[in-house]
Amino acid sequence: MSTTAVTPHRPVYQSPWLASAIFLFWLTYYASLLFPGLGGMLNAGDSAKFQTLGHTQILVHGPGYPFVLMIGAVVRALDLPFEPWRVMTIALASLPGAVANTVAFLIAGRLTRSALFGVAAAALLGSAGLMAVQSTEAEVYPLALAFILSIVFALILFVETKRPFYFLLACALYALSFGNHLMMIMLAPVGLAVMATHHRVLLRPRVLLAVLALLIVGASQYLYLAWVTQSPSTAYSEYLPLPPTTSELIDYIAGTYFGDLYGSGLQSLQTASVLFGTLHRAHPIVSLPIMGIGLLAFAIGWRRRDDAWVGLALVLGTALAFLPFMIWYGAYDIQAFHLPVLGPLLVGAIAAIGWWIARWPRLRPWLGALLLAIGMLRAGHMALYLNDREPDFAGLVETLNVVVAQAPVERPVVSMSYGLRMATLYHELLGEAPQPATYRVTWRTEEAVSDQETVGGIVIPTDGDQMMRWIQHRNPHLTCRTHPIQQPEPVIWPAYGFVCSPEEASAETLGD
Known part of the structure; x- marks a missing residue:
């Protein structure tokens, strides 16, 4: 009389096939x-x-x-x-x-x-x-x-x-x-x-x-x-x-x-x-x-x-x-x-x-x-x-090309909000962001401007001239002037240019 060994079945909740399917x-x-x-x-x-x-x-x-x-x-x-x-x-x-x-x-x-x-x-x-x-x-x-x-x-x-x-x-x-x-x-x-x-x-x-x-x-x-x-x-x-x-x-x-x-x-x-x-x-x-x-x-x-x-x-x-x-x-x-x-x-x-x-x-x-x-x-x-989610940074490189081209100096410092800076970093390290420019998150801009006699660049998105006040507070010898930046409609990230130098600016210029 022969006997056949019975192999116990693995429970379904332990099935590797079901786990793989999940x-x-x-x-x-x-x-x-x-x-x-x-x-x-x-x-x-x-x-x-x-x-x-x-x-x-x-x-x-x-x-x-x-x-x-x-x-x-x-x-x-x-x-x-x-x-x-x-x-x-x-x-x-x-x-x-x-x-x-x-x-x-x-x-x-x-x-x-x-x-x-x-x-x-x-x-x-x-x-x-x-x-x-x-x-x-x-x-x-x-x-x-x-x-x-x-x-x-x-x-x-x-x-x-x-x-x-x-x-x-x-x-x-x-x-x-x-x-x-x-x-x-x-x-x-x-x-x-x-x-x-x-x-x-x-x-x-x-x-x-x-x-x-x-x-x-x-x-x-x-x-x-x-x-x-x-x-x-x-x-x-x-x-x-x-x-x-x-x-x-x-x-x-x-x-x-x-x-x-x-x-x-x-x-x-x-x-x-x-x-x-x-x-x-x-x-x-x-x-x-x-x-x-x-x-x-x-x-x-x-x-x-x-x-x-x-x-x-x-x-x-x-x-x-x-x-x-x-x-x-x-x-x-x-x-x-x-x-x-x-x-x-x-x-x-x-x-x-x-x-x-x-x-x-x-x-x-x-x-x-x-x-x-x-x-x-x-x-x-x-x-x-x-x-249904919409992209955060669609058209960023195209916008940067337009904005940086209007910078008031040849090598601008571009001050950006954190999210925008990190998205720019992604493109910058791929060589897609316009150059020459120094891109900085807002609270790191001071490191890029502290040793320069004349500072120029772009603030994107705009911050109500807060950057200008901040630079002048940290660098009392500098006077800042703003410059408009034109962008095609619709404007996704408003921006303005700025130049800070030892030269005195008129009250009218500072109010621009």
Whole structure:
């Protein structure tokens, strides 16, 4: 009598084919709905600056983002036959966004033992307002969320299996994530809690040495950043002199020039109010109820704690771990910071609902289908919204050609708003911006004019003669005169020319 070995089937919620399909769907969705050109809705200047990495090695703002610089190096090496801004946006935002949604499927599917709730979690996260916008604009936060959810998933696997490999995998991802954003320090309490509750497995010399080695490897990304600061091929730095001293590099990584934001969020309820608005607008009307019901299901379910409940605690605890940073840091206008709270909170809530409703097997598929339908309807709505966005800097090079040609001096200093300066940088490093001219963001113009006896240039867009008053205040020996700049209609970026020299100007001239 012969016997045939039976190979157990992999559950659908663990299917690599379904996970791959989810990844490809969201990658296609985001890549086909990119912001049309340089910049973006949430932070046009930073997005244009990150997009510049698609064709030229530069330094971005602190803390330096060495992992992002390496992504830029890969994009430049590939030299794909597409616009550099497009390739960089997909690599930095769309690809990590699709990864984050896929990991959301894996987390929710594993905790609920339901592929339907896993797909629903991916749909609701992927279509959330902030997530959809961020995954179609060049910013670092979809990548941060991809790291966060991947780390949490690895910790969930460790808690279920007690295999140190998964904890070390989480540590490897965690160490790597510091090259993207230093806010990842907020996730440390979650990992420490796992170590404390599993100390018999993890507090062993071999495991601890492996964790230490991984953290050292992750920190070594900043050696790459130091190399970039010393490389002659680095074409631009906004805040850091090239090449910098060691102390200058440390200040740059620490972001000391953002020091006035540290702790300022505690001075009012504005940061909490803006965060609440982000959670509400993720899926208008329904996102807050979903999160509330999920938190309630998690709280009620503590009496029948199992591995899935512990996994839910990890996911929801991750959202809680990042909450103090969101409240403490006073960047009220940068809603992109909110993804590390929105993502885990939404995924954890959906998983908690799916875990709790399992006691009613007839109702469960209907509820899962409802959540999935909400996510897909929101995805359709967001597709229309994203597709209607207008470019920020269309016709910029043509405008610069007209404006710079009317400069009152041969080598003008062009003072620009931050977003316009970063978009100009993109074209300048491609050799498309008119020369000779020195382009500066408004608050950096002083560096370009302080040592000159006669200063001339252009202010774009106009600032009500504020630049003239500022130059004369800092340089009392100079008198400034303005010159009109003519542009064809419609005028997108009004501009005026100026000359500041020791010569005295008449009151009539100063009033021009």
